[in-house]
Structure formats: structure tokens, C-alpha cells
Amino acid sequence: VLGNKEKKEIEKYIAELNADSQKEIVGDIAQDSACDDFMITGFEGRHKAFLQIQQGCNHRCTYCIIPYARGNNRSVPLPLIIKQIKKLLQQGFKEICLTGVDICSYEPSFSGVVKDILEQIPELPCLQFGSLDPAAIDDDFIALLSKYSNLDSHFHFSIQSGDNLILKRMGRRHSREDVIKLCQKIRAVRPNAAFGADFICGFPTETEEAFANTCKLVEEAGLSKLHVFPYSEREGTPAARMPQLPMEERRRRAAVLRELSKE
Numbered sequence: 273v274l275g276n277k278e279k280k281e282i283e284k285y286i287a288e289l290n291a292d293s294q295k296e297i298v299g300d301i302a303q304d305s306a307c308d309d310f311m312i313t314g315f316e317g318r319h320k321a322f323l324q325i326q327q328g329c330n331h332r333c334t335y336c337i338i339p340y341a342r343g344n345n346r347s348v349p350l351p352l353i354i355k356q357i358k359k360l361l362q363q364g365f366k367e368i369c370l371t372g373v374d375i376c377s378y379e380p381s382f383s384g385v386v387k388d389i390l391e392q393i394p395e396l397p398c399l400q401f402g403s404l405d406p407a408a409i410d411d412d413f414i415a416l417l418s419k420y421s422n423l424d425s426h427f428h429f430s431i432q433s434g435d436n437l438i439l440k441r442m443g444r445r446h447s448r449e450d451v452i453k454l455c456q457k458i459r460a461v462r463p464n465a466a467f468g469a470d471f472i473c474g475f476p477t478e479t480e481e482a483f484a485n486t487c488k489l490v491e492e493a494g495l496s497k498l499h500v501f502p503y504s505e506r507e508g509t510p511a512a513r514m515p516q517l518p519m520e521e522r523r524r525r526a527a528v529l530r531e532l533s534k535e
């Protein structure tokens with residue numbers, strides 16, 4: 273078994289693996305400060321390409337195992353991103369979707385990298401984003417939306433809950449009020465904006481009232497296209513040690529929220 277980092281240097285380990293095929297060579301991902309070279313993560317037809325601009329995450333949401341598996345935040349250098357987008361445009365792609373584990377934590381700045389891309393590649397027809405952290409969208413980003421019409425009008429937010437106490441217990445950095453305000457700000461410069469969102473239903477200690485707050489947020493913020501998951505505990509995370517709701521109830525709440533997505 274080779275770790276992600278070790279896979280990139282497989283020649284170094286061949287002798288060891290030949291001697292013992294069961295050997296595990298997995299380094300400490302938290303010490304990894306470089307990004308993988310594999311920046312294009314997928315395509316949708318011949319028009320859209322997904323481009324990874326960062327990996328890992330410095331946050332520690334209490335339900336999430338990703339930082340332990342993928343390490344801390346690492347950003348792909350801007351010149352590589354620019355080069356890759358230009359190449360994709362030459363190949364005929366029209367929409368570029370920036371992706372990553374936590375793209376809003378791109379360093380030194382998320383709105384900065386978006387601005388640099390738009391300024392350096394004015395011929396780019398459409399720039400889109402994977403999941404966005406509502407706590408990390410700043411006014412500079414909103415200003416870009418009013419200036420550049422080639423920034424897409426669909427946004428997908430990682431919201432997870434509409435109840436402030438649950439958000440706190442999840443270790444998220446936004447409140448329900450922040451989400452409503454953010455959607456209003458974006459609509460003020462993009463009246464046709466559409467918002468999708470990720471939600472977790474039945475997080476430990478979530479009461480009926482807390483769940484109702486999540487349902488209300490969908491309407492108050494004007495969200496559609498919801499990605500809804502019943503909470504599923506990940507071993508070793510703080511949330512897995514909190515009082516759990518029955519799985520049946522988590523699934524019921526997820527089904528209720530999914531119905532709202534269809535309305």
C-alpha cells in the first residue's frame with residue numbers, strides 16, 4: 273500500500289515493495305506542503321472542465337474526516353492555473369469550474385485568484401466554482417460579480433444547517449443570518465443568481481426546532497438544488513462522540529428537506 277504522496281515517487285519504493293508485497297508505505301499527509309500535479313479532475317461533455325486549484329483543508333468541522341485524509345490547505349501556484357486554463361480553452365472548453373476541498377481558502381486570497389484569472393484571461397467565456405464556504409466570501413468577490421459578466425451566476429454553498437447552535441457544534445464559521453445576507457448581496461449585483469447548497473440532516477443533538485430552522489432557511493435565503501445527506505458518523509471525529517439521533521430519524525429529515533428542494 274502506497275500513500276498519495278508516495279505514489280508520485282513509486283520508483284523509489286519498488287525494491288521495498290518487491291521484497292514485501294504487503295508493505296504499507298504511507299507518509300504523514302499533514303506534513304505535505306505541495307499540491308499534486310493532477311489539476312484537471314473531470315469533464316462534462318466537451319464544453320466544461322473541472323480544474324483543481326487547491327487541496328486539503330485547515331478547518332476542523334467536527335463531523336469531517338477530510339483534513340485527516342487529505343492534509344492541510346495547499347494552493348496550486350497561479351501561473352500553473354493560468355497555463356492550464358489557456359490550454360483548456362485552446363482545446364475548445366468554454367466553461368472552467370474551479371474545484372478543491374476548500375477553494376475559498378486558496379492562498380493568498382480566493383477573490384485574488386479569481387480576479388487574476390479574469391484579468392489575465394479576458395477571453396474566458398465562463399468561470400464557475402465548486403462548493404463555496406459562505407463564511408469566506410468577501411466583498412471583493414461580490415465586486416468581481418458586478419464587474420465580470422463571465423463569472424457564472426450559479427453558486428453552490430456548503431451551508432450544512434440553518435440552526436445557529438448546530439452550526440456551532442459542527443464547527444462551521446457562518447450563521448444562518450450570514451447566509452441570508454450573502455444571498456441578498458449577490459442578488460443585488462446579480463438578480464438572476466441561483467443558489468444551491470449542501471445540508472446535513474440529523475446532526476447529533478439536532479432538535480425538531482433546529483431542523484425546522486434549516487427548512488426555513490431554504491425559503492428565506494431562496495435556495496434551490498439542495499444536496500442533502502443524513503448525518504453519518506465518521507470514527508475519530510468529535511461529532512461521533514456527541515449524542516446521536518436514530519438513523520431512521522436522520523433519513524426522515526433528509527427526505528423532508530429533499531422535498532423542499534423540488535418545490
Ligand code: SF4
Pocket residue numbers: 329330331332333336337338339373374
Ligand atoms: S467540511 Fe469542508 S471546511 Fe470543514 S473540515 Fe471538512 S473539508 Fe474542511
